[in-house]
Amino acid sequence: MTKKRTGVFVCHCGTNIAATVDVAKVAKEMAGEDTVAFTQEYVYMCSEPGQESVVQAIKDNKLDSVVVTCCSPNLHEKTFRDNAKRAGINNFTCEIANIREQCSWVHNDKAKGTEKAIKISRSVVRRVNRNQPLDSIAVNVTRRAMVIGGGIAGIQAALDIANAGVEVVLVEKQATLGGRMLQLSETFPTLDCSQCVLSPKMVEVNRHPNIKLHTYSDVQELAGSVGNFRVKINKRPTFVDPDKCKICDHCTVVCPVVVPNEYELNLTARRAIYIPYAQAIPASFTLDEEACLGLNPIVCGKCKDVCEPDAINYDMRPETVTEDVGAIVVATGFDLYDQANMPELGGGQIEDVLDGLQFERLCSASGATKGHVLRPSDHTEPKNVVFIQCVGSRDPAKHCAYCSKICCMYTAKHAQLYKHHVPDGRAYVFYIDIRSGGKGYEEFVQRTMEDDDTLYLRGRVSKLYRHNGKVRVMGTDTLTGQNVEIDADMVVLALAMVPSKGTAEIAKTLKVGRDNDGFMAEAHPKLKPVESVTGGIFLAGAAQAPKDIPETVAQAGAAAAKVIALLSQTTLNRPPLIAKVRRSHCTGCGMCVEACPFIAIRLEGGKAVVNEALCEGCGSCSATCLRAAIDVKNVTQLQIHEMIEACLA
Amino acid sequence: MINLQDIRDTARDMLAKGEVRAVIGYRRGSRGMLAEPAFITDPAQADELVWDPTCFHNLSLYLVEDRKFLAHLRKTANAPIAIVAKGCDARSIVVLMQEHYFKREDVYIIGVSCEGSGVVDERKLAPRLNGIQATNAAFDGDDFVFTTAEGEKRIPACEVMADRCLECRNPFPKEHNLAFGEDKTGRKLAEPFAALTRFEAQGAGQRWDSWSRHFDRCIRCFACRSVCPMCYCDECVVDSITFPVTAETTADEKANRIKWIERSATRSENITYLMTRAMHLAGRCTDCGECERACPVNVPIRMLNNKMEREAREKFGFEPGASIGGPSLVATFLDTDPGDFIR
Amino acid sequence: MSEQQPYEPRIVAFLCKWCSSAGSDLAGVSRIQYPANATPITIPCTGAVSPMYILSAFNKGADGVLVSGCHIGDCHYIEGNYLARRKMHLTMELLKFIGVEQNRFRMSWVSAAEGAKFAQVVTDFVNDLRPLGPQDKLKKAVRT
Structure with missing residues (x-):
């Protein structure tokens, strides 16, 4: 190895550095280094003349390496690396x-600051x-996308991407597309029918x-990185061939098993064989394996007997499908906060x-109830x-710290819908604040209060209990300072929105981070609101x-555009700071393979081999290897060793 | 109770049939009562094999040596090799297989259960024999029986057994092709980590006082490393003198060796060496105790490894050498790993 | 150096590039003052910190070693800090076991948004190190 010829460029940053660091001394100390x-030094190294002087110095002094001592690499690493390239190194x-x-x-303290700067x-x-x-490593891009979640966010993202001519794989956990929006009756602030839109x-x-489209399917495994993901999907068996099913409904008539209907939030029951909604997509029945008496003609077999198109097949098995895509949109939606967490409100056990x-x-x-409020x-x-x-919501001590944002609006909508169904009824709303920012939103809430004569009470409800066939509501009106007791026929709770069940698992599978509340974390709260922290994976809807x-539709569109x-x-350029194996030291123990979060290392002929397309350069392998047989390029253990030495010199 | 003849018959039979190319076991040594490792290839030698309380050696070391020798000769094995393995030794073999050092089919494990007993600690035995050399040692129920010039001496095994055997709860080689002796998994002759607990009960200052004395004594002979089946690296990261130079070795690699510590046997370098070794054995050491037994200056090396083993078990629910497909300690994690030490 | 100069602990701080190094940048942008005792070495991830780095830093004379990275769940590389948490736990326990003062090794989670926390972590560490005096247990003896 020939000795390096390094140039050290010390920036004053005006007085930002020079005021508390003796920049001349830093330069002088560095000049004493063997390879320098x-x-x-210069007042603004990043200015046009500053940059020019770096390029000139590299050329004039035949430098092969450059150290710029200045601000954070997040600001000007690229600037000076580009200059190095410009100068021909x-x-x-x-x-x-x-x-x-x-x-x-x-x-x-200038003395101490200077010492540390040195x-x-x-x-x-x-x-x-x-x-x-x-x-830099150029990798080919797979021109195909995946959208996970078939609610409004996923549907919108899939359509926008597909309409741009890119193939989309849409994966939905449930038996039908539609998600939460399909369960809604009307939507604020226009009261247009949710299913109709x-x-x-x-x-x-x-x-x-x-x-x-893959419905009734879960994402099981993700490999690869931006531009080239490989996703394994588990397709659960529906036991009904959607191509043959004529949705004639003969099967449900004969099915002897009755279970709560989760699509109707358990307000009604369904059979073991069922279709979630009349409008379900795909328009096909699903046989619930857990509820069915045994997928066995000897035990029951009634549905199969009556199925004229012979669409029912008890021998269907889970199927693993592998899809290669270049980018992924995660739109896994929300659930409601579990009522069991609120015993004072009955914990979900009080009727009505x-x-x-x-x-x-x-x-x-x-x-x-076919649209009748009963x-x-x-x-x-x-x-x-x-x-x-x-x-x-808004209860950091006991529940969720955040505001669920939509509840003010949908409660207003609920009150309106109720009053339209039961004009002689009385609607009360307990609230803390009304947050109605949005086009037409405030007017909507005002209509609820004035036109639909809903009584808004500012305060909390402390207790609910069953009393004389009604629900006794114990609350406070903080504006009058009075306690309020209402014997209600029905109580509707605007529960907090929480990430949908399984968000933690899917986040782990996809290797995207989550925030403190469990929602998928965006890469930057302001400048990267639809990007996840993992390159090539984008977020849409209430999952975030x-x-x-x-807002969901807008974010889905933004994710699609990305x-x-x-x-x-x-092709994509990836930074080349990735792991490299020293074959002579590798014993093939496989600990790096196990440690690698990106499944980028495999054993081949008894030695570790790095897949350059998958390695992200985190260095977990290097810190795990007992033999220092694997290193991240340009952040090697030897380099760190010498940095430690320099810090303590 | 193990019938020694069963082990001998098995060895003879397998060698005669050519099912294995060698049997690694123990035979009577030339130094008093002590057994020594035996590498038997001739069926006629099978009757030399012994099984007694002085069979300390973790013979899996020789599986490593065998692999290295084969690699040196650029040969592949034509048949598996049989090995007599105690519970701890068998776990070492499992770790070696976890680390792909060889495959399961490359070894034939003749498991021997230590049952309710273990191996003798010579340092505990010496004062009991009043300095007289024994010529033979044997298991007999809960006792060890030593043959000396002054006749037979019977001592309750627990009184002269190695600490690690007293503390061992898994005296049965779970991974085996054939096993002799009773499976007494879960037995409890002493509390696990009892010696460690006693040592740890002292304050940090006292601990440092004793460790600094131990570290001062270390002569860096590397006996601990040489005797350890897990120290199979060609080059030890803290001792780059063993750097393997092969046809693939580049000039850069030669120049880019990291000198984590000096070779001089000074306290700071000895500490760094032994701590590095403990870190590198974390989750891999199966507490065979050979490092400590081999140490010529009585550094309680086992204590360091034991400390790591206890942390792994108590904090991460990790048992070294539990199964061939099992995870490695430092290359994996659990969501429940303790993090309360982090600010 | 004159003898009157007070003892200044020397700290090597391994900071992950994505969170703690960015957090220390934020401390800078916010001009939050803290002691100059910790020299940062930016590494891609706490998962890349080999226990050898810690031992080596002490061996080369560090009075304290800090490892700081992303909060659990926030790792840019998803799992690196989980791996680090386990490795660093073992390293710390071993140091404590041989009698190195517990306060000489420190690990913290400092996100890119926690500039003030970074300054506090360093300040606290320096304050905790001062009463311990120079670390000489693992420090290589220099022949004079």
């Missing part, structure tokens, strides 16, 4: 020593001594030549205390209905945070 052939032989954010700005700079010079020239989109997805989605089903023409206990029309907002339908932009490239 040139040093220079490899860009990866240029490194930044951060003596501003990590030094001059945080230490007023240590930082020296350690980076030592590191650069052993930097290898590297080239959603169904055409569902049909379009089903018929779209660029969309491949419903959650918001159940109330939607009561109002829906396709729902259990209370579940005795099927009478409720004359007093209490709506409670912020149930589980509580949001309403228009996917289309990504997939419009034929």
Whole structure:
């Protein structure tokens, strides 16, 4: 190895660095390093003349490596690496020593600051001594996308991507597309019918030549990285061939098994063989394996007997499908906060205390009561209905700290719908604040209060219990300071939105982070609101945070646009700072294979081999290897060793 | 109670039929009562095999040596090799297989259960024999029986047994092709980690006082490393003098060796060496105790490994050498791993 | 150096690139002052910190070693900090076991948004190290 010729460029950053770090001393100390052939200080290294002087110095002094001691590498690493390239040397032989954010700005004592700046700079010079020239890795892009979740977010993203001419694989856990929106009755602030606006989109997805649909399926495994993911999907058996099923409904008539209907939020029952909704896509029945008496003609077999098109096949088995895609949109939606967490409100055990989605089903023409608002206990029309907002939301001590954002609006909608169904009824709403930001939203709430004569009570409800065939609501009106007791025929809780069941698992499978509340984490709260922290994986809808339908559709469109932009490239450049095996030291023990979060290492002929397309350069392998037989390029153990030495010199 | 003849018959039979190319076992040594490792290839030698309380050696070391020798000769094995393995030794073999050092079919494990007993600790025995050399040692129920010039001496096994055997709960080689002796998994002659617990009960200052004395004594002879089946690396990361130079070795690789510590046997370097070794054995050491037994200057090396083993078991629910397909300690994690030490 | 100069602990701080290094940048941008005792070495991930780095830093004379990375669940590489948590736990326990003062090794989770926390972590560490005096247990003896 010939000795490096390193240039060290010390930036004053005006007085940002120079005021608390003796930049001349840093330059002088660095000049004393064995491999440093040139040093220079300048008032603004990143200015046009500053950059030019770096390029010139590299050329004039035949430098092969560059250390710029300046601000954080997040700001100007690219700037100076580009300059290195411009000067004709490899860009990866240029490194930044951060003596501003990590030094001059945080230490007023000039002597101590200077001492630390020298240590930082020296350690980076030592590191650069052993930097290898590297080239970015070009990888081909698979021009295909996957959307996970078939609710409104997933449907919108899939349609937008498919309409741009990119093939989309849409994966839905349930037996039908539609998600939560399909369960809604009408939507705020226009009170247009949810199914009427959603169904055409569902049909379009089903018929779209660029969309491949997997319902009743779960994402099981993800390998690869941006541009080239390989996803394994588990397709659960429906035991009904959707191509043959004529949805004649003969099977449900004969099926002897009755179980709660989860699509109707357990307000009604269904058979073991069922179709979630009349509008389900795919339009086919599903046989619930757990509920069925045994998928066995000897035990029952009634549905198979009556099925004229012979669509029922008890021998269907789970199937694993592998799909290669270049980008993924995660739109796994939300669930409601579990009522069991609120014993003071009955913990879900009090009759006629419903959650918001159940109330939607009561109002829906396709729902259990065919659109008549009837209370579940005795099927009478409720004359007093209490709506409670912020149930589980905005309660950092006991429940969810965040605002679920849509509850003010849908409670107002519920009150309106109720009053339209039962004009002589009385609607009460308990609220903390009314948050009605949004186009037409405030006006909508005002209509609820004024036109539909809903009584808004500012305060919390402390207790619910069954009393004389009614639900006694014990609350407070904080505006009058009075306690309020209402004997309600029905109570509707606006429960907090939480990430859908299985979000933790899917986040782990996809290797995308989650925030403190369990929602999928965006890469940057302001500038990257639809990107996940993992390249090539985007977020849409309530999986990322509580949001309403228009926002969800907008985010889905944004995610789709990101996917289309990504997939419009034929190759992607990946940073080459990836793992490299020292074959002579590798014993093939496989610990790196086990440690690698990206399944990027395999054993081949008794040695570890790195898949350069998959390696992200995290270094977990290197820290795990007992023999220092695997290293991340340009962040090798030897380099760290010498940096440690420099820090303590 | 194991019938020694069964082990001998098995060895003879397998060698005669050519089912294995060698049997690694124990035979009577040339130094008093002590058994020594035996590498038997001739069926006639099978009757030399012994099984007694001085069979300390973790013979899996020789599986490693065998592999290295074959690699050196550029040969592949034509038949498996049989090995007599105690519970701890068999777990070492499992770890070696976890690490793909050889395959299951490459070894034939003749498991021997230590049953309710274990191996003798010479340091505990010496004062009991008043300095007289024994010429033979034997298991007999709960006792060890030693043959000396002054006749037979019977001592309750627990009084002169190695600490690790007293503390061992898995005296039966779970992984085996054939096993002799009773499976007494879960037995409890002493609390697990009892010696460690006693040592740890001292304050940090006292611990440092004793460790600094131990570390000062270390002569860096590397007997601990040489005797350890898990220390199979061609080059030890803390001792780059053993750097393997092969046809593939580049000049850069030669130049880029990391010198984590100095070779001089000074306290700081000895500490760093022994701590590194403990870290590298974490989740791999099966507490065969050979490092400590081999140490010529009585450094309680086992204590370091034992400490790691206890942390792994108590904090991560990890048992070294539990199964061939099992996870490695430091390359895996659980969501429930403790994190309360992190700020 | 004059004898009157107070003892200044020397700390090597391994900071992950994505969270703690970015968090220390934020401390800088926010001009939050903290002691200059910790020299940062930016590494891709706490998962890349080999126990050898810790031992080596002490061997080369560090009075304290800090490892700081992303909070659990926030790792840019998804699992690196989980692996680090286990490795660093073992390393810390071993150091404690031989009698190295517990306060000489520290690990923290500092996100890119926690500039103030980063400054606090370093400040606390320096304060905890001062009463311990120089670390000489693992430090290589220099022949004079």
